[in-house]
Amino acid sequence: MPFFYQAARKIVEECGETVQLAILDQTEVIYVAREDGTQPVRLISYVGKRLPAHATGLGKVLLAALPDGSFDSLFSKRPLAALTARTISSVNQLKAELRLVRERGYAHDNQESAEGLECLAAPIFDHTGQVIAAISVSLLSARASPEHFQCILRSVQRAVREISDRMGWRVPAAKRKSSAPPINPKTWFRSIHGRSQQAFDTPGGTLCGNSHPKSRCCAIPYAK
Secondary structure, three states: OOOHHHHHHHHHHHOOOEEEEEEEOOOOEEEEEEOOOOOOOOOOOOOEEEEEEEHHHHHHHOOOOHHHHHHHHOOOOOOOOOOOOOOOOOHHHHHHHHHHHHHHOOOOOOEEOOOOOOEEEEEEEEEOOOOEEEEEEEEHHHHOOOOHHHHHHHHHHHHHHHHHHHHOOOHHHOOOOOOOOOOOOHHHHHHHHOOOOOOOOOOOOOOOOOOOOOOOOOOOOOOO
């Protein structure tokens, strides 16, 4: 847990937004740690809070790591509760969203858990390559400028990569060439707000880290 706070404080220093750590419990996420942001208006939540996994960035990241059989056993006969008008409402839609999460290495909650609130989340891997938790950064939609999103994405990239290194996870040699490309903030901003289907490779991560290398992070793919 101390390693999470070290990484989270760096994100807060750079972006000013609240950072959270969560794990998956069946079809819900449980928030297990958080670092408050410095913005005057920010997310209100608490450690121990539960939310439907399909409605959150953290949950989508964690669900994306489940084997197909495990996912089907959880959701085959379970309705998806709608928290807002934007919440994913069907299992087929959720499966499509999780495929996108696996492809690009992060999840975006675009006002799906609460109106006016968005978040970016990335997976946390242990030394065996298993996803064990996830980190998210939350922000008000009113602050969702292209530049601010870029700040958050890059901060999360670095945090999860540092945590991965400390947990012993290494990018497989065959995957090392899949480094995240330079990001055009305006194009990326349009894509996550539903006006483009372009996806960008960004890292998944793991759970610790107190160093902050200046080099750009390479993408950490979901384990196969």
